[in-house]
Amino acid sequence: MKPSAYRSMRYGKPSSPEETKNLIRWVDEKWRNLTPLTLGDTKFYECGKKSKEQKQRNLPSVCRPSVKVSNATPALANNYNKQEIKKAVNIKKQGKTIIWGKL
Secondary structure (H helix, E strand, C coil), rough: CCHHHHHHHHHHEEEEEEEHHHHHHHHHCCCCHHHHHCCCCCCCCECCCHHHHHHHCCCCCCCCEECCCCCCCCCHHCCCCHHHHHHHHHHHHCCCCCCHHHH
């Protein structure tokens, strides 16, 4: 299993002050699940939560931050259109890593 900020925050203690700072930034960025937008849903779900239709179709979650906190914040959720999000969902379904700059 790949390490994740969420997993580190819930199940482990940060190993350094820098990691603690990065986890705090990650929480402040308010990450959102974009997959329901491809299904016609207009509601934003928190990263880690799935819509009913997303659960039924067994689709993976594709998450992006919704708030820019610092220069280290990746591209925001509203920078991607529906077609790019669908492409990201398909990449994730194949078990590959999404390279957001190449969508």
